Amino acid sequence: MITSLQRFIIHRYSGRILSKWIVLLHDMVLVAAAFGLAQLLRFNFKMEGIRNDHFVTQLSISCLVYLAAFFLFRSFSGIIRHTGLEDVKRILNAGLLSMTTLVGLTILVRTSSLTSGMTISLAVIIIHFLLTVVFLTGSRFLIKLFYHNAVKKRSAFKRVVIFGAGYSGMMAKNSMESDTASNYKVSAFLDDDPQKAGKFLHGIPVFLPEAGFRDFLHKFPDTELIIAIPNLTPARKSQIIEHCLNVGIKVKSVPPIGNWINGELSVQQIRNVSIEDLLNRAPIQLERSMAAKEIYSKVVMITGAAGSIGSEIVRQVMNLNPAKLILIDQAETPMHDLELEVAPLRRRFNTDVQFVICDITNLPKLTRLFEFYRPQIVYHAAAYKHVPMMERNPGEAVLTNVFGTKHMVDLAIVYEIEKFVFISTDKAVNPTNIMGATKRAAEIYVQNQSRYESSKTVFVTTRFGNVLGSNGSVIPLFMRQIEQGGPVTVTSKDVTRFFMTIPEACQLVLEAGAMASGGEIFLFDMGERVRIYDLAVKMIRLAGRVPDKDIFIEEIGLRPGEKLHEELLNAAEDNLPTHHPKIMVGRTREFESEWVHRCMERLRVAYADNNTIKLVLALKEMVPEFKSLNSDFQQLDREATMEVAATA
Incomplete structure (x- = not known):
């Protein structure tokens, strides 16, 4: 029970911070008391030592010596209620310096003609x-x-089990127990x-996971599990998380130790697991040495810079010290x-960054930008990407994704850009929709222009699948639907997609761009396909809800142009390995330049005629x-098939 004294202290002082001068006075009183006690101990508690x-x-x-050391190390400047290892270190350093100084003074006095009254026993000093x-x-x-006991709420506590009986686990325990805003136990x-099984850490039992799940967690389903093993394999981590989600835990x-603040873990840093933790594969990590060498002191242009992929490329490129960025x-x-x-x-790296509002279909303005800034490397991420929207607006898809890319490629050749990196999508493989087809057409044009002997530009295409958390992707949609209480909508229970995180995708884009020699289409190893329905179930459980009980999952049917399974290569393509195990080079079909330009001209004429079918x-x-697929344009495929059959 909280005492009357504790209530008074909480009410009057919990919002105040004790003055550092009061702390200093407190410390000096203790220094004086410690000196008196040291004298007593040295002389076996005979008062003659003090008298x-x-x-x-x-x-x-x-x-005086200790006072000077306290000022030097600022040992009295910490907030006592939040005392930690750094505070102990400052006190220890101040004490060691004081002891060393006093020992030195004592030796100096003994070897000189100074008064013996200044001589302090070495035993007393220590x-x-x-x-x-x-x-x-x-x-x-x-x-x-x-203080913590006084302000800690005495309401029902939150029972916690920590997975990992090591250093991180102990730090997690300490941070939770010292947090006054929560009641973790x-x-x-x-x-x-x-x-470690069967032993105790600070009086808390340690179990093997199987026994812990069986004998403890299943009996207390309101328990929270905190994973505190930084080097836990992705497969094991995913297994633990899924088991907990299945039983409602x-x-x-705990974040990696390198992300802790000043070497200490705060309870605020203990985060909910994210959907990325359930990809069941190790995060892709690159040294970035090749990309760093490629970008250092270069003028870099990034289109689509404000989008999910473009903005992450901006962040990563800025850390590689370019001379200038044109966004x-x-x-x-x-x-x-x-x-x-x-x-x-910008302030940290002193980077010149130019933010330009411009549509990549605006060729005159793009030309002025290339003329003025003279970029050396271009990352082309600007595109329309939403499948159903582009299925209803094929003209805009062609204008931006095909001719916008053409403008960028042609200007790259004219202004002799060193490297041009085009960011494509797995929807360009055996496309079933307008968006995917326009990206494939852009791939063909980029690859074709790379074969010009007179061109000094290295052209490269990167192709990857869905990016977790990107604008308009399924993850933000599911999150909004869960927050609104459902239903969560999936187009089909059988739909699968490749997934990677935004930072992973952009790391691979930079690395692939650095290793390119010209004309390649780079593919990324994205692990196994993920079933979208399973993703919805896991996200509902991560939110602490029960699928089809608290929040229902509704199947709404495939959208126009959508297919069940995406691919990274079509049947006529193959891939070759690179020095990085996660990056491959696709051996794709090549087309005659004359044919490519003829097709581009037909697209231009059809767009100019505002004729959707012709386009x-x-x-x-x-x-x-x-x-x-699932589109009004399927009729065109049927008619083409009938024409072929009629002429056969």
């Missing part, structure tokens, strides 16, 4: 140092303990190490948000494998 004529002189000298450190650190931790540790995880996007508000976000990076037919001619 000698030189005691006051020796006490004054000791206090005992004084030990007592001072114990008194100062002990008093701080006692005050901290008293660590009830058990789980660990895969059989040598909320899961959190292009047509979206004003996202561009403004990006400008505010990267402002600290889609021209797109199908340029991308022969383009077969519409």
Whole structure:
């Protein structure tokens, strides 16, 4: 029960911070008390040791030395209720310096003609140092303990089990128990190490996971599990999370030790597990040495800079010290948000960054930009990407994705850009929709222009699948639907997609761009396909809800142009390995330049005529494998099949 004294202290002082001068006064009183006790201990508690004529002189000298050391190391400037290892380190350093100084003074006095009254027993100096450190650190931790016990809520506690009985697990336990805003109670540790099973850590039992799940977590379903093993394999981590989600246990995880603040873990850093933790593969990590060498001191242009992929490329490129960044996007508000976000990076790296509002279909303005800034490397990420929207607006898809890319490629050749990196999609493989077909047409044009002997530009295409959390992707949609109480909508229970995180995708884009020699289409190893329905189920469980009970999952049917399974290569393509195991080079079909330019001209004429059917037919001619699915344009494929059959 909280005492009346505790209530008074909470009410009057919990919002105040004790003045550092009061802390200093507290420390000096303890230093003086420790000196007196040291004298008593040295002389076996005989008062003669304190009553000698030189005691006051020796006490004054000791206090002055310690006072100077406290000012030097600022040991009194910490907030006592939040005392940690850094505070202990400052006290220890101040004490060691004081002890060393006093020993030196004593030796100097003994070897000189100075008054013997300044000579302090070496034993007293050492005992004084030990007592001072114990008194100062002990008093701080006692005050901290008293404060935390006083302000800690006495309502029902949250039972927690920590997976990992090691250093990170102990730090997680300490941070939760010292947090005054929550009522966490660590009830058990789980660990895969059989040598730890059956033992106790700070009085808390350690179980093997199987026993812990069976005998503890299943009995207390309101328990939270915190994963505190930084090097846990992705497969094992995914297994633990899925097991907990299946039985309704909320899961959190401790960040890597390198992300802790000043070497200490805060309870606020313990986060809920994310959907990325369930990809069941190791995060892709690159050294970036090749990309760093490629980008250093170069003028880099990025189109679609305010989008999900473009903005992450901006962040990563800024860390590689380019001479200048030219960021292009047509979206004003996202561009403004990006400008505010990267402002600290601009100051940190002293990078010249230009934010340009421009549509890549605006050839005159693009020409002026190339003429003025003379970029050396271009990352072309600007595109329309939403399948159903582009199925209803094929003209805009062709204008931006095909002719916008053509403008960028042609200007790259004219202004002798060193490297041009085009960012494509797995929807360009055997496309069943307008968006995918336009990206494949752009791939063909980029690859064709790379074969010009007179061109000094290295052209490269990168192709990858869905990116977790990108604008308009399924993850933000599911999150909104879950927040609104459902239903969560999936087009089909059988739909699968490749997934990777935005930082992973952009790392691979930079690395592939650096290793390119010209004309390649780089593919990324994205692991196994993920069933979208399973993704929805896991996200509902991650939110602490029960699928088809708290939140229903509704199947709404495939959207226009959507297919069940995406691919990274079609049947006529193959791939070759590179030096990086996650990056491959696709051996794709090549087309005659004359044929490519003829197809581009037919697309241009069809767009100029504002003839949608003619435009889609021209797109199908340029991308022969383009077969519409769940779309009004399927009729064109049927008519073409009938014509072929009639002439056979």
